[in-house]
Amino acid sequence: MIILLSTRQNEILKLIIEEYGKAPVPVGSTAICNTLGVSPATVRSEMAKLEEMGYLEKTHISSGRIPSENGYRYYVDNLMKPKNMTGEEVLNLQRVFQNKSLILSDAISKSLEIISEMTHYTAVVLGNNDDSRLKKVETIPINKDSVIAIVITDNGHVENKKIDIKDTNLEEIAKIVELINKLIVGTPISEVSEKLEFEIKPIIGQYVTNHEVIYNAFYSAFSDLKNSSEMTVKGKNNMLEFEEFSSNAKKIKDLVNKLDDENLVSSIKEDSNGINIYIGAENNIDDDLTIIKTKYNADNEEGTLAIIGPKRMEYDKVVSLLEVLKSCIERE
Amino acid sequence: MIILLSTRQNEILKLIIEEYGKAPVPVGSTAICNTLGVSPATVRSEMAKLEEMGYLEKTHISSGRIPSENGYRYYVDNLMKPKNMTGEEVLNLQRVFQNKSLILSDAISKSLEIISEMTHYTAVVLGNNDDSRLKKVETIPINKDSVIAIVITDNGHVENKKIDIKDTNLEEIAKIVELINKLIVGTPISEVSEKLEFEIKPIIGQYVTNHEVIYNAFYSAFSDLKNSSEMTVKGKNNMLEFEEFSSNAKKIKDLVNKLDDENLVSSIKEDSNGINIYIGAENNIDDDLTIIKTKYNADNEEGTLAIIGPKRMEYDKVVSLLEVLKSCIERE
């Protein structure tokens, strides 16, 4: 149920959000009365109404107001306008994608670095190459004791494992490699481990005596590829410098740990298409943070982009940046 | 100039260091008088002498004593005895190196993880594969627009780059790969970029029209290998939990940034053989930390191990652990 606000109330909410975005200090009536052309008392009575409706909060009885999560929600849904990016900033992002020697995931990672420096927020990409398929496996002997097994997907990701060949020999390895290349190349990475287990293992078990070592090496290379959900975080420590956190030791440790924990950040994975905004308690990471994320979907590679910032972050700017970035990726 | 201490003074210094190791609280005379079998007053007069000699400090005029950096230095040089590790702990480390499917650097990284969990300190390895040589390069086409260039060293490290082949063709790439494999395989990684530039580039420049893209891909793969000084940090956030830091927001941010900065940590690289201990100001990272490090030198791979902890860290334990680890690596 959306409660409609008067034009002036909209304006006040927006002003408070903008003001609070500059510094996490409660905004008083005098601070914004000039912009509105009314007296502080008038602003105060409007503020009281906005508070009653749940869009503003006080930190204590005689403090100014801060936006509540509902307030931000209302702002994001009704008040926010896409921010026009200057050509310069957008250009920098686009340039990254014109560099053809970068594979897609590197280009994304580079552009997130740019965004995190620009905004001082934290930028995350979770690639899950769901659609990529096994392109080729190969072994290269490096000395008398070991060979390197190399596994490549059709979107250019490479994994490698060392195989100890003391208990086997090159011919047996060659046989297995041939088998894999014949039977399971083209299989989606997600299924490749199973295929190895149920289609290849029974065969090699019959005529390769010491197949365990080789089997294990490929198995683990495949799992690595599958799990290379490849989380890249840029500007992780940016978050520590925001005033609302920077002098709170406990919060800082908390944030450092949360942003280091791969599982926690990867829990922001499932959502609809488009740009999704999770304000405070709406995300399951931290009530003091907002996470804005979107899926991307290039040819054969999909993933999630996310920008993490304090709740008072510049929503309009981040949304616009993500839109630009997403279109860069998908135009690839 | 070493000032000799009486047996009792040695004992007091050692007790204070041990006590202060448990918690960063100044140690008073009563806390250790029982162990020594003398009255607090006696301990106090000895403490006063130790302070005058520079081995102890007070935080304020009526506080207990804490060890000074000189005190730790004296302890490390004269008092500390290698700590006997329990079989269990050592065994865990050794097991890692018996797993033949791990290349050396992965085994080291895994064992540092064990150590950092065990000690709650931060563990770092700086591998610089000075002696490794180029084993093979290879290209694998993944779609009509691009091939993946793969570069392998004789100690099993693999790098890969995407090459955009819009402006060239597979045959030309094959020629270049053949050339590289003929002419510069076996070259130390450190020299391989030069060789590429001065021996290969002139040749391919003559008869491969669009060689720039291919050349650049290999050049950048080689540089990546060379610069894969591959710093691995385990237990980075452990440091934040030590009482002397855990409630100091500024210090925590400071530590997080320092431990994130690759250059800063890699400045702990050059030293003599054996185990080196840098207490507080002796290291150039942080006056409140001690860094214990040692070089390792396996067949064709060398690097540096380091354990970072608060100044009151368990010196004996860390030294013993590093000795065990070093011998594990060098026995490989």
Added chain:
DNA sequence: TTTTAGCAATGTCAATACGTGAGTGCTAAA
């Protein structure tokens, strides 16, 4: 009916003061 001026009320923040407890140095006796 809406807006505003005026004012009491309330809470933050920084500075100050106070009491307690831990620990020291010193001195004189054991």
Added chain:
DNA sequence: TTTAGCACTCACGTATTGACATTGCTAAAA
């Protein structure tokens, strides 16, 4: 040489205070 006793010092936690910002309310003004 060691120890008991005592005055002294400082950190730390808990009030106390005053200055300041800001609110809500009320009554007058627009």
